[in-house]
Amino acid sequence: MNPQLLVNGLVNAALIAPPAIAFSLLFGVLRFPNFAIGGYITVGAFVAYAANVELGAPLWIAALIAMAATALLVWLSDEIVFKPMRGQPPVTLLVVSIALTLILEQVVRPIYGADVRGFAIPLQRPFKFWGIRITEEQIEIIALTILIAALTHALLQYTRIGKAMRATADNAMLAEVRGIDTGRVIMFTWAFCGALFGLTGVLAGLDLVIEPLLGWNLTIPIFAAAILGGIGSPYGAMAGALMVGMAEELTVLVLPSSYKVGVGFAIIAVLLLVRPRGLFGQPEIKK
Amino acid sequence: MAQALLQVEEVYAGYGRGDIIHGVSLAARVGEIATIIGPNGAGKSTAIKAIAGLVRPRQGSIRIGGEEIGGLAASEVARRGVGFVPQEANVFRQLTVRENLEMGAWIDREHFEERLERVHRLFPVLHERARARAGNLSGGQRQMVAFGMALMVEPRVLLLDEPSAGLSPALVAQMFETIQAVNEGGIAVLMVEQNATQALKISQRGYVMAAGRVAMEGAARALLDSAEVSELYLGGRR
Ligand SMILES: Nc1ncnc2c1ncn2[C@@H]1O[C@H](COP(=O)(O)OP(=O)(O)OP(=O)(O)O)[C@@H](O)[C@H]1O
Ligand SMILES: [Mg+2]
Numbered sequence: 001m002n003p004q005l006l007v008n009g010l011v012n013a014a015l016i017a018p019p020a021i022a023f024s025l026l027f028g029v030l031r032f033p034n035f036a037i038g039g040y041i042t043v044g045a046f047v048a049y050a051a052n053v054e055l056g057a058p059l060w061i062a063a064l065i066a067m068a069a070t071a072l073l074v075w076l077s078d079e080i081v082f083k084p085m086r087g088q089p090p091v092t093l094l095v096v097s098i099a100l101t102l103i104l105e106q107v108v109r110p111i112y113g114a115d116v117r118g119f120a121i122p123l124q125r126p127f128k129f130w131g132i133r134i135t136e137e138q139i140e141i142i143a144l145t146i147l148i149a150a151l152t153h154a155l156l157q158y159t160r161i162g163k164a165m166r167a168t169a170d171n172a173m174l175a176e177v178r179g180i181d182t183g184r185v186i187m188f189t190w191a192f193c194g195a196l197f198g199l200t201g202v203l204a205g206l207d208l209v210i211e212p213l214l215g216w217n218l219t220i221p222i223f224a225a226a227i228l229g230g231i232g233s234p235y236g237a238m239a240g241a242l243m244v245g246m247a248e249e250l251t252v253l254v255l256p257s258s259y260k261v262g263v264g265f266a267i268i269a270v271l272l273l274v275r276p277r278g279l280f281g282q283p284e285i286k287k
Numbered sequence: 288m289a290q291a292l293l294q295v296e297e298v299y300a301g302y303g304r305g306d307i308i309h310g311v312s313l314a315a316r317v318g319e320i321a322t323i324i325g326p327n328g329a330g331k332s333t334a335i336k337a338i339a340g341l342v343r344p345r346q347g348s349i350r351i352g353g354e355e356i357g358g359l360a361a362s363e364v365a366r367r368g369v370g371f372v373p374q375e376a377n378v379f380r381q382l383t384v385r386e387n388l389e390m391g392a393w394i395d396r397e398h399f400e401e402r403l404e405r406v407h408r409l410f411p412v413l414h415e416r417a418r419a420r421a422g423n424l425s426g427g428q429r430q431m432v433a434f435g436m437a438l439m440v441e442p443r444v445l446l447l448d449e450p451s452a453g454l455s456p457a458l459v460a461q462m463f464e465t466i467q468a469v470n471e472g473g474i475a476v477l478m479v480e481q482n483a484t485q486a487l488k489i490s491q492r493g494y495v496m497a498a499g500r501v502a503m504e505g506a507a508r509a510l511l512d513s514a515e516v517s518e519l520y521l522g523g524r525r
Contacts, residue, residue: 028319045433046434092385119299122453163382163386163390164393165381166381166382167379167386167390169381170379170380170381170382171378171379171380173341173361173373173376174338174342174373174376174378174379175390176360176361176362176365176379177339177341177361177362177365178362178365178390178394178436179362179365179366179393179394179493180362180390180393181360181362182362244475268454279336
């Protein structure tokens with residue numbers, strides 16, 4: 001087998017993993033699949049583009065600005081859109097989130113048009129090891145994603161707010177009873193996940209091109225990774241991202257590369273078939 | 288008579304449309320155990336959830352130590368010294384036993400180690416299974432986790448919704464002994480129980496709820512001796 005495909009798959013997985021973790025965390029505390037992630041990611045990419053290309057900030061500063069901006073945007077989207085709708089059925093919220101992603105995309109489009117853009121970074125020759133090509137950006141993407149996964153793990157396992165996030169996702173009523181202000185936990189979760197979506201916009205912009213559909217194109221693989229890993233489980237999302245990322249690249253062995261986008265859909269369809277209680281069915285409660 | 292520590296007066300509450308409880312008054316005094324009994328669907332859990340801040344009272348007053356807590360969020364009620372062990376979904380299933388107990392101490396971590404020791408003394412199995420996920424425990428062990436969590440702070444009032452549910456007869460006796468021990472340590476207890484006879488035996492006051500109202504109340508001893516209560520709720524003569 002061509003080892004180049006494995007490297008490509010790894011980079012692909014590294015792009016999907018942070019937003020899949022964020023998608024899962026959000027689902028954990030809010031109990032609905034938030035498809036506005038596409039819009040958040042796109043906005044993140046364009047904020048970084050504006051800071052980097054138009055204002056001339058170094059890319060890492062532009063990335064931090066983008067993360068802060070999306071954290072704010074995502075938090076605002078809760079305050080304005082989702083908070084007033086708490087308690088609505090998940091399907092209603094899902095539809096609202098799709099509408100939100102379309103709106104965010106339409107905000108970006110008139111400003112930047114449909115042109116493809118890239119960050120102001122010098123073009124570099126990819127490294128070559130044993131015939132495998134990998135760019136410096138791709139190595140950075142993989143390293144950053146490993147860092148994000150480790151930090152998220154540490155956050156959830158060892159910090160007070162992280163434990164509160166897990167407790168709230170597990171049983172929000174009981175978390176309140178124990179004195180946890182779940183409203184603040186939810187706010188923190190939105191902002192944390194928002195920053196991850198912003199970062200994803202930057203990383204995707206590095207590896208792909210920056211365009212209004214950037215986030216939307218990543219949405220299905222992210223969603224597939226999150227449900228493959230057992231939705232609401234951030235660790236599962238990491239594993240799911242690896243599987244989806246690899247699967248997407250490896251299909252080119254058997255199918256033309258234009259079928260790559262169908263892989264996420266196929267995974268979702270198969271999961272729907274093998275889990276007839278639905279993607280979000282909670283595991284049976286053991287008595 | 289001195290005012291009770293927890294004083295519930297004429298509370299009406301329900302879930303959205305319509306009330307489930309209609310003008311319920313209850314009290315828990317310092318040093319006392321009070322027990323609510325009554326048939327399924329009587330509104331016992333609803334009443335206790337209204338005190339805990341999970342159901343918003345539409346009318347009436349709930350005071351602890353004279354301070355009105357009716358309508359406060361559950362997390363605020365907890366911070367005012369009300370510990371609550373719900374009837375259902377009363378542990379964090381994905382968290383370990385140890386993490387559950389940490390969550391119990393959320394609002395007061397100062398005495399964490401000594402309280403953890405106390406809980407381990409009361410329920411040694413929680414020490415042995417500290418790293419197990421609460422969702423993987425037996426029903427009885429989960430009940431101990433739920434109770435243990437409430438003991439990780441020093442509540443003024445402990446609300447227990449069917450603490451003996453799902454326990455084997457031996458464990459039921461142990462649970463009631465534990466409740467008594469906790470009470471003797473100075474915590475007022477208001478509990479709902481299906482094991483009515485045993486619960487009333489360790490209680491000073493008793494309430495019988497039916498159809499969303501307090502149908503009868505009095506000294507626990509008097510309820511135990513009452514032919515009517517015995518007939519309806521205690522399974523005949525004892
Ligand atoms: N979350 C809820 N939403 C709507 N109605 C509810 C809810 N919880 C309980 N009820 C209704 O309120 C009424 C009283 O329920 P409650 O749980 O207070 O009774 P209970 O006395 O605790 O009964 P049990 O002995 O079975 O625990 C019941 O008719 C029940 O169907
Ligand atoms: Mg009940």
